[in-house]
Amino acid sequence: MNNREPVTRELFNDVMVPNYAPGAMIPVRGEGSRVWDQDDREYVDFAGGIAVNSLGHAHPGLIGALHEQAEKLWHVSNVLTNEPALRLARTLCELTFAERVFFANSGAEANEAAFKLARRYGWQHQGAEKHEIISFTNSFHGRTLFTVAVGGQAKYLEGFEPAPGGIHHATFNDLDSVKALISKEKTCAVVVEPIQGEGGVMPAEAEFLQGLRDLCDEHNALLIFDEVQCGAGRTGHLYAYQHYGVTPDILTSAKGLGGGFPVAAMLTTEKVAESFGVGTHGSTYGGNPLACAVAQKVIDTISQPEILKGIKARSDKLRKGMMAIGEKYDVFTEVRGEGLLLGCVLTEKWQGRGKDFLNAAQAEGLMILIAGANVIRLAPSLIIPDQDIEEGLERFEKAVATLTK
Numbered sequence: 083m084n085n086r087e088p089v090t091r092e093l094f095n096d097v098m099v100p101n102y103a104p105g106a107m108i109p110v111r112g113e114g115s116r117v118w119d120q121d122d123r124e125y126v127d128f129a130g131g132i133a134v135n136s137l138g139h140a141h142p143g144l145i146g147a148l149h150e151q152a153e154k155l156w157h158v159s160n161v162l163t164n165e166p167a168l169r170l171a172r173t174l175c176e177l178t179f180a181e182r183v184f185f186a187n188s189g190a191e192a193n194e195a196a197f198k199l200a201r202r203y204g205w206q207h208q209g210a211e212k213h214e215i216i217s218f219t220n221s222f223h224g225r226t227l228f229t230v231a232v233g234g235q236a237k238y239l240e241g242f243e244p245a246p247g248g249i250h251h252a253t254f255n256d257l258d259s260v261k262a263l264i265s266k267e268k269t270c271a272v273v274v275e276p277i278q279g280e281g282g283v284m285p286a287e288a289e290f291l292q293g294l295r296d297l298c299d300e301h302n303a304l305l306i307f308d309e310v311q312c313g314a315g316r317t318g319h320l321y322a323y324q325h326y327g328v329t330p331d332i333l334t335s336a337k338g339l340g341g342g343f344p345v346a347a348m349l350t351t352e353k354v355a356e357s358f359g360v361g362t363h364g365s366t367y368g369g370n371p372l373a374c375a376v377a378q379k380v381i382d383t384i385s386q387p388e389i390l391k392g393i394k395a396r397s398d399k400l401r402k403g404m405m406a407i408g409e410k411y412d413v414f415t416e417v418r419g420e421g422l423l424l425g426c427v428l429t430e431k432w433q434g435r436g437k438d439f440l441n442a443a444q445a446e447g448l449m450i451l452i453a454g455a456n457v458i459r460l461a462p463s464l465i466i467p468d469q470d471i472e473e474g475l476e477r478f479e480k481a482v483a484t485l486t487k
């Protein structure tokens with residue numbers, strides 16, 4: 083064993099499956115919206131672990147919740163229930179449309195549960211023919227075979243077929259394309275991200291979501307909102323459906339829900355939940371006490387009105403700053419998104435160069451994200467301090483100045 087030997091980026095290629103291509107630096111610690119690498123170089127974090135670190139790094143409240151639970155009980159499995167899971171489920175029911183909660187460990191698993199539940203509900207209430215799922219091109223729902231098949235990006239399915247069948251893809255923000263596919267006999271669910279994250283930070287139009295709600299009601303289909311990326315406070319509302327005023331039958335939440343601890347939840351109504359009877363679905367770790375204790379602290383914190391209001395103010399500042407840089411250097415056509423999930427769309431000249439922006443920003447001490455090759459995506463901590471926004475914008479401007487020189 084040589085665990086004392088330094089670990090380097092080169093080691094990744096020797097010991098890890100090559101499905102990721104991580105950047106050159108290895109972060110070793112973080113505090114708030116700042117991160118330090120192995121060389122003690124400091125970065126401003128506008129990436130937030132891809133919309134996960136909702137309260138930044140090393141948040142004292144989350145550390146406290148984790149420590150407190152760590153000293154009590156780590157795991158019991160679902161043969162028994164546990165206090166943190168019950169408390170968190172009760173809180174989620176109090177704060178949302180939900181009447182029942184299922185816990186999982188990742189966004190993909192929460193979606194897998196949602197799709198299985200929708201099929202089972204259709205099967206139970208109408209029969210086996212009612213199993214079709216409608217989703218949207220460019221959507222992303224996870225990497226299990228079912229969620230990849232439902233997702234609207236064919237490249238993620240390449241080489242993994244045969245995929246589960248009965249899945250149709252309509253066009254996002256185009257109600258007519260849904261009307262052409264939906265049927266009373268066959269459609270069990272329509273699944274949509276209120277803001278497509280991986281697909282380029284593309285918000286749904288309110289009329290589109292309301293139209294989906296109406297179509298689902300008309301055709302006895304369940305409406306599923308995948309809020310894995312845009313939920314848990316990111317839009318400035320606890321969940322994006324509250325921003326849009328359109329209520330789904332099933333909602334999935336993960337990423338920011340745990341603030342960096344793996345946890346996910348599927349929220350639904352009492353009536354729909356009934357189709358997941360004893361033994362129909364499960365997860366060893368789902369509802370783990372450590373995960374639920376941390377998520378409880380996250381939800382208790384971000385659901386406070388002053389935190390939600392603060393997200394709006396931070397969003398305005400960040401959006402304005404990015405727009406100003408975009409205009410000055412002629413690199414963005416628009417900055418879109420809601421709250422602290424923002425997408426800066428590259429101009430024609432810079433199409434396909436998202437990664438260059440990411441690398442240039444990193445060289446200036448700023449962590450950002452891309453969504454595809456044409457959109458710079460920002461998903462910082464929901465409580466990022468003003469001075470970190472300002473510092474990050476300064477660093478981004480330097481990066482863009484270098485890149486466009």
Ligand SMILES: Cc1ncc(COP(=O)(O)O)c(C=O)c1O
Nearest residue numbers: 188189190222223224279310311
């Ligand atoms: C909207 C959406 N759904 C599902 C997922 C999958 O989540 P996870 O990677 O936790 O499985 C993601 C991840 O990016 C996502 O953005």
